[in-house]
Amino acid sequence: MRNYQPEKANLTHYLFFTGKGGVGKTTTASATAINLADAGKQVMLVSTDPASNLQDVFKTELTNKPKAITGVPGLFAANFDPVTAAGEYRESVVGPYRGVLPEAAIRNMEEQLSGSCTVEIASFNEFANFLTDPDVDQRFDYIIFDTAPTGHALRMLQLPSAWNNYLSENDRGASCLGQLAGMGDKKAMYEKAVATLSDGALTTLMLVTRPQKASLLEAARAAQELADIGMNNQQLIINGTLQEPSDTASQAIFEQQQSDLQQMPASLQKLIQFEVPLRAYNITGLNKLKLVLQAQQPSLTTYPAIENNYPDLDIVVADLLRTNKKIIFTMGKGGVGKTTVAVQITKKLVAQHKTVHLATTDPADHLEFFNTADPAITISHIDEQQVLKDYQDEVLATARQTMKSADVDYVAEDLRSPCTQEIAVFRAFANIVAQDDSDVVVIDTAPTGHTLLLLDSTQSYAKEVARTAGEVPQSIVDLLPRLQDPNQTEIVMVTLPETTPVYESLRLNNDLDRAKIAHTWWVVNQSMLATNTAHPCLQARAQNEVEWIEKVKAISNDHFAVEQWQPDFEQVLLTI
Template sequence: MATADPTFLTDPPRFVFFTGKGGVGKTSIACASALRLARAGKRVLLVSTDPTSNVGQVFGLSIGNTITEVPAAPGLSALEIDPEQAAAAYRERIVGPVRGLLPDAEIASITEQLSGSCTTEVASFDEFTSLLADPDERVAGFDHVLFDTAPTGHTIRLLQLPGNWTEFLDNGKGDASCLGPLAGLDKQKAMYAGAVEALSDPERTRLVLVARANRAALAEIARTHDELTAIGMTRQHVVVNGVLPTPVDDTDPLATAVYHREQAALATVPDTIAGLPTDLIELKAVNMVGLDAVSSLFDAASPPTAAAETDLVAIAEIAEAPLADLIDAIEADGHGLVMCMGKGGVGKTTVAAAIAVALVQRGHDVHLTTTDPAAHLTETLAGELDHLEVSRIDPHEASETYRNRVLAAKGAGLDDAGRATLAEDLLSPCTEEVAVFQAFSKVIHESRRKFVVIDTAPTGHTLLLLDATGSYHREIARQMGDGAQFTTPLMRLQDPAQTKIVLVTLAETTPVLEAAGLQDDLRRAGIAPWAWVINNSLAAAEPTAPLLRRRAVAELEQIDKVRGELADRYAVIPLSTTEPVGITAVGSLAELRPEPSPVQ
C-alpha cells in the first residue's frame, strides 16, 4: 500500500503546495517531503502559511518569520510566516518613512488604521507573494520551495488573493488604505502579477491535495480541486494519509470497522479527483514529531510491538468524563453562547453539532452556526430537526449584504460618480473582514435569549476574527469615553455567564499544544476557556489490535496533561465504530461514556 517513493515527489517543480482539511497531516507530509528532497541533495525551503504553524515543533527548533536552517537536515531551511511579525514589519515599512515628517497624532492614527486583522492578512499575503515572485531574490538559491498551508478554506482565500488584488488594482486603486501609500502600488501590482503567473504555471507549481480516508476529507479536496483549477492551478496530486493497514484478523471490532469504513470511502472517491495521481500513506504507530518519526512517514510500517502491561492498565483506568456532563452545565443557564474552538481536523463541527442537537432534544431552541470557510455542518447533520436553526456566516454572502447596506446608506446622497467610487472601494478584499465581523456580532447578540452554538474556523482564522472583535471594542471604548455604559461583542465573550468557550482537541501532541496556545491567547484577551473536549480517543475506545493499541498508549500522556494541567473541566469522546454523520449519530455522542473494561 505505502510507497517509499511517492509519485508527487517524482520530478517535482520548484513550488509545491500541500493543502487539505485540517488534521489530515499536511504538516507531516510537507516536512517528510522536504526531508526526502534535502537528503537527495536538493536545497529546500519549507514555508508554513498557517497562522498557527507547528513546523518548528516537528523539527524541534524555533523558526519564526526568518529563513532558518534546520541543523539536523543539511540543505533544508524553514520559514513560518508569522502573522503578527509580518504585520509589524508591514506597518513599519509604511509608517517608518513618514515618522518625523508628520505630526505624532497623524502617525498614531495611521498606526491604528493598520492594527486590524485585515492588515495582518494583507501582510501575510505580501510575504507569501514575495516568495513566489521573489523580487529581491531571497529564495533564488533554493531548488524547491514547499508550502505547508493553513486548512483548506483559509488556503483557498490565500491562493485567490493574488488574483483578487491584481483585479482590484487593474480596475482602479479605490481605497488602498490596507495596501499603504499609493506610490507603492505599482511595485506591489507587479509582484502580485508575478505570483499569479507562478501559481498558474504547471511547470513551476504543483498542488498536493492531502486527505484522510473518510468521505468529508475526500469531498473537501474535490471541492478544492475545482476551485483552484479555476484559477489555473491544474497540476494536482492526491495523498491519502494515515490509512489503516489490513488487520491481521477480525478480533478487534474497532479496527475492523475503521478499516472497512476507510476502504468504502476510498472506493467511492469523488469523480473529479478519481483520475488524479494518488499516493496512500499507511498509519504509523507513533505521532509524527521529530526527525526520526517524520523521515519514516513514507516507509512501509513496521509491525508494532506489544503494549506494556502498565500501559494497558492505564488505558483501562481513564476517568469517566462524558460530554453529557458538560451539556448538563450548559443547559442550566437556559440560554447563552457556546463556541467550539481548536485546531483544524479535531472535530469541532461534530462536537458543536452534538451539543446543539442534545440541547434541542432537551427542549430548547438552538441556533447552530459556523464561521469556518470550509463549513460542513449540513453534511454532518444530514437532516433537519425542529427547533434547530442551522446557518453559516458565509464571507461572500456577508460581504454582499454589507456592500448593499453601505451603498444604500452612504451612497444615498452621492451623485453617480460618487456612488461608483464608493462601490469600487467596497470591492477591496478587506471589506470581507468587516462584513464577517458584523455577522459574527449579530449572532453573539442573539445568544441573549436562546442557545447559540458556534463551530469556529481553525485556530488562526478564529484568532483573526477575535482580533477584529477586540479592535472594535477598543474603538467603541475610545468614542464613548470614561463612565459611559455600553456592551460590545468582546465584553459578551469575556463574560462566563454569557459565553462558554469549549476547546476541542485530539489526544495528540500537536493539537493539545495548539489548544494550549489558543487558551493562552484567549486569556490574554480576557476570555477564559470553560472546558476541553478530547475527541475521537482511541484510549477511551480500548482497542485490542496492536497498531491501534500502541496509538492508544501514545494518547495517555496528552490526556493526563489536559485533565491535570490545562482544563478546569473536560470530556472524553471515544472513537466510534461508525462515522458520526446524521442527527441520530451526532446526538448519541452526547451520551457516549468511556466505560472501564477488563484489561485485555
C-alpha cells in the same frame, strides 16, 4: 491508488503543500524533503504555517534563513513566522499615525489589521521574497513550502485596486480592508511570485488530505481557489489510510474512510492521487521521517494499554447548569466536530429539563437525523452561503453607488475573506439570540475575538477612521455586552488531540482573551485513546494523543473533557 514516493512523482522545482490544519502537511513535506535529499538532491524546506512545528520535527532552531539540517546532507530548512511578520507589518502601517490620529482611531486601525487576512498577506510577503530570490532558485534542486498561500490572498494581490490609493480613501467596504496598505512598492515582486506559482512547469500544488469527508471537501475548495489563479498543476496525497482493521474501532474507521473516499468530490477524482498509509509508530525524529514514505515497513509494534481516566462532556454540562449559562458557543477550527459537540450539549441540557434553541451552520441534511420531535428543542439552520451572499450583496450595492468598477472588484474580493464570512454568519446568530425564546441558546461556531473586536471598534469609532467593516446591526450592538458577561455566556473550545489543532485553538483562545469573552471549557474531541482500541496503528495514535490532552489540561486549568472517536456525524446523532 499508489503509495506516495517522491522520486517517482514527477515533481517540479517548486512544491507547495496545502490542506486543512492537522492533515499532516508538515510531516509529508518534511518526509518528501528528506527523501529527495537522501537521493542526492539539494533541497530547501520552508514553513509559512503559523502553527508550524518544523523546529520540533528537526530538533533545530530555525530562522527565516536557510539552515543545514544535521544528519541529512543536502537538506536546508527555514521557518517564516507569519504572526511576527504580521505584527511588524501592522506597525509599519499604523506607526506613522501615532500621535496624529486620536487613540481610539489608532485602536481601530490596529484591530482592522489583526485578522487572518493580514497574516495571509504578511505570510505571502515573507515567502515572495524567498520565491523570487535568484540565488535560492539556482542553489537548490527542489524548494518545498509547507503551506501554500490561499486563493483569496493571491486573487487580491492580482487586483489593480490593491495597488492604488483606494485603500486609504475607502469609506464603504468590507471586513478586512486595509491589509495591503503600505505594500505598493512590492507590486513587481508579487507579480513575479504569482507568475511562478501559476507556471505548471515550475510549480506543483501538493494537496494533502485525510481520508475523511471534511478534509476532502476542504482540499477540493483549496484546489478550486488556487486553480482560479492559475495553479493547475495539482496532485492529491491522502494521508493516514488504515490498511488492515482488526478490532471494532479499527473496522469502523476503515469503513468510514472507504466510504468517504468513494464519495470524494469529482474535482479531486481527476487528479493524480497517492496515499500514505497510517503508520504503527509516532512519526517523530529523523529516523521515523526517513521511514514513513518507504515501501518496506518494520513489523507492527504492540503498545502497552493506556488507561483513560479523563473526564467526558458530562463535566462540562454539569458546570454550564450550575452556573446557569444562557448563551453557549462551540468554537474551533474546521473539522474538529463543533456541531457534534453542540448537539451533545443540547441533548444533555434537555435531559436536565432545560429548553434549548440550537443554531447551527451544519448542512440541513445532517440535522434530519436529530430528534426534533422533542418540544424542549428548537433548531435554526443558518445557510452560511446564503447569509454570506446577502451580506456581500448589501455591501456591494452600497459600493457601486460611489466607486469605480475596479474598486468594486476589490471590495468583492475582500468580501470573500474569512473575516467577512464570520461577520455575515454572526449577524444571523445575533438575530437568533435576540429572540430569547428558550432557557439556553447553543450556537455551533463562535465568532473569533478579532471579529468581535472589529465589530465593536467599528461601531464606536467609524466616524474617526475611514476603514470600516460596514454597518453594524442593532442586534449585534446589543449582543456584544452579553457575550462579554461571563454570567451569561460560555464559549466551549473544541479541538483534536493533535499538534496543529491544539496550536490553532491556542490562537483562537488568545483572540477571545483580547475580546474579554468567557471561555472556561475545552473539549478534546475524536480521541482514539478513549476508544481503548487494540489495533497497533491506532494504538500508536492513542499514545501520541497523551501529550496534547495533557497540554489542553494545563492550558484549561483542568477545565477540559475528552470525547472518544465516532465514525460520523449521523451516527453520533442517532446514539445520543
